[in-house]
Amino acid sequence: MGSTSRHQNCRSSSSGCTCFSIRFSTILTITILFTSVYVFLSTVKRGSEPFSWTKTETGFNGDLRDAKFPWNSLCFGNNFEKLKLAVFSKTWPIGAAPGGMERHAATLYHALAAKGHEIHVFTVPSDRKPHLDIHEGNLHVYFAANDHGSVNCSLAFEIFNSINANGPFDYVHTESVSLPHWRAKMVPNVAVTWHGIWYEIMHSKLFEELAFNSQEKTPRPVGELHEAMPRLVDEIRFFPSYTQHICISKSAGKVLVNIYQLPQRNVHVILNGVDETKFVHDPESGARFRRKHGIPKNVSVVMGVAGRLVRDKGHPLLYEAFSKISRTHTGVYLLVAGSGPWGKRYAELGSNVKVLGALEPSKLSEFYNAIDVFVNPTLRPQGLDLTLMEAMHCGKPVLTPNYPSIVGTVVVNQSFGYTFSPNVESFVDALKSVIKDGPIVLQNKGIACRKHALSMFTASKMADAYERFFLCMKNPRFCQYPLPTDC
Ligand SMILES: *[C@@H]1O[C@H](CO)[C@@H](O)[C@H](O)[C@H]1NC(C)=O
Numbered sequence: 001m002g003s004t005s006r007h008q009n010c011r012s013s014s015s016g017c018t019c020f021s022i023r024f025s026t027i028l029t030i031t032i033l034f035t036s037v038y039v040f041l042s043t044v045k046r047g048s049e050p051f052s053w054t055k056t057e058t059g060f061n062g063d064l065r066d067a068k069f070p071w072n073s074l075c076f077g078n079n080f081e082k083l084k085l086a087v088f089s090k091t092w093p094i095g096a097a098p099g100g101m102e103r104h105a106a107t108l109y110h111a112l113a114a115k116g117h118e119i120h121v122f123t124v125p126s127d128r129k130p131h132l133d134i135h136e137g138n139l140h141v142y143f144a145a146n147d148h149g150s151v152n153c154s155l156a157f158e159i160f161n162s163i164n165a166n167g168p169f170d171y172v173h174t175e176s177v178s179l180p181h182w183r184a185k186m187v188p189n190v191a192v193t194w195h196g197i198w199y200e201i202m203h204s205k206l207f208e209e210l211a212f213n214s215q216e217k218t219p220r221p222v223g224e225l226h227e228a229m230p231r232l233v234d235e236i237r238f239f240p241s242y243t244q245h246i247c248i249s250k251s252a253g254k255v256l257v258n259i260y261q262l263p264q265r266n267v268h269v270i271l272n273g274v275d276e277t278k279f280v281h282d283p284e285s286g287a288r289f290r291r292k293h294g295i296p297k298n299v300s301v302v303m304g305v306a307g308r309l310v311r312d313k314g315h316p317l318l319y320e321a322f323s324k325i326s327r328t329h330t331g332v333y334l335l336v337a338g339s340g341p342w343g344k345r346y347a348e349l350g351s352n353v354k355v356l357g358a359l360e361p362s363k364l365s366e367f368y369n370a371i372d373v374f375v376n377p378t379l380r381p382q383g384l385d386l387t388l389m390e391a392m393h394c395g396k397p398v399l400t401p402n403y404p405s406i407v408g409t410v411v412v413n414q415s416f417g418y419t420f421s422p423n424v425e426s427f428v429d430a431l432k433s434v435i436k437d438g439p440i441v442l443q444n445k446g447i448a449c450r451k452h453a454l455s456m457f458t459a460s461k462m463a464d465a466y467e468r469f470f471l472c473m474k475n476p477r478f479c480q481y482p483l484p485t486d487c
């Protein structure tokens with residue numbers, strides 16, 4: 001069907017060509033000839049280079065399985081083909097609890113079901129209490145828990161097989177190892193999304209060790225540091241049990257090809273997205289939030305941090321860096337949204353720090369709008385923090401460590417914010433740059449952030465990319481880009 005419509009397109013455009021004068025069409029032919037020779041030569045040249053992720057996503061034309069950039073950066077049109085998908089997720093969110101992987105799964109599969117695809121999710125409730133299965137339109141969620149509250153694989157496969165018998169699934173998707181590798185081996189049509197791999201976790205452990213154990217008199221060994229390398233070796237051995245791999249950052253994609261040695265054609269990058277209707281640029285709500293929480297009018301820069309206030313989220317680093325900088329720069333102010341052991345210590349820092357406690361999800365957008373720059377001091381370079389994308393959607397620049405996942409995908413250059421090495425000195429230097437730039441420069445970077453976020457990190461772009469991915473896995477015709485239906 002698709003090839004027919006393409007033929008028709010060609011025919012109508014070639015009949016249009018007859019209107020041109022001969023000389024013009026000659027010039028055109030020569031131009032096309034040179035262009036195709038050039039494109040051919042540059043493809044050959046690129047093909048012989050060692051594996052590299054080029055940045056030429058604009059004007060991409062070809063097989064999507066060869067794309068070396070996030071699928072989110074393309075614009076996919078509507079297709080009428082419907083999919084039947086099976087999904088394995090460690091948990092399914094119950095209530096408004098925030099959370100990384102399960103929140104991502106819920107956002108994605110609600111969106112795909114809304115697009116008319118039949119989705120069957122095998123999982124357990126996030127609160128580990130008994131719940132009835134969910135059937136909402138095309139979305140079916142089956143809770144198959146064992147005694148410990150995690151997914152009972154045998155039970156899940158009993159349900160899976162009965163649904164599969166009524167009409168086979170087009171594809172199976174697992175969020176990380178929710179479908180274990182020994183089971184995945186028996187499922188040929190399976191794609192896995194990695195939300196964090198041991199190669200990255202190994203770096204987290206390393207940074208935590210370096211950051212926390214250098215000054216302490218009796219260093220505590222950082223948990224699992226000595227286990228990291230064996231875990232990595234184990235992962236590299238079992239990853240080939242999954243057929244297709246989706247990464248949530250460009251850098252993780254590179255690692256899967258270059259270190260884990262997976263075939264490049266089976267590794268794809270689809271970034272996570274956040275709900276662009278919930279996180280919006282709204283300066284008025286920001287001003288209201290500032291008034292409500294009594295932030296002084298005469299402060300020069302309001303920095304904000306959000307999330308669990310625990311050690312491995314880098315709060316010891318921010319605590320030390322901020323107390324240093326606020327001694328020399330009295331106009332800086334820190335707003336802390338979240339709860340955890342470090343909340344009390346922040347509160348003791350002085351009158352230029354305000355600890356708000358955990359915020360309702362609906363208040364988060366107001367919080368982002370109230371600040372001038374969002375600070376994410378994390379020591380965990382695994383996966384990608386959604387808070388960075390949320391802040392960018394609200395038009396705020398970000399200050400964050402220079403991990404490959406972040407500089408490769410989110411803060412790709414200085415237009416979007418500031419990066420630092422995960423140590424106090426480098427952090428202080430970055431804070432100084434923020435203060436030196438001041439609110440006007442921060443505002444301009446914020447505008448660039450919002451534009452970038454809308455072009456890459458929206459929930460709808462993520463859903464479009466996954467939809468096209470599964471269509472492409474079902475029928476290679478959909479691997480071609482652009483299709484006549486694409487925008
Ligand atoms: C898992 O489900 C199977 C099949 O229903 C059942 O026989 C088994 O006892 C369950 N295992 C656990 C640990 O709950």
Ligand SMILES: *[C@@H]1O[C@H](CO)[C@@H](O)[C@H](O)[C@H]1NC(C)=O
Pocket residue numbers: 296298299300330331
């Ligand atoms: C802001 O105003 C308060 C009270 O008027 C004053 O104590 C504080 O020093 C001022 N801060 C700055 C940075 O000017």
Ligand SMILES: *[C@@H]1O[C@H](CO)[C@@H](O)[C@H](O)[C@H]1NC(C)=O
Pocket residue numbers: 412413414415
């Ligand atoms: C930063 O990156 C964005 C997105 O790739 C690009 O549009 C912009 O031109 C870049 N800016 C600079 C200063 O390099």
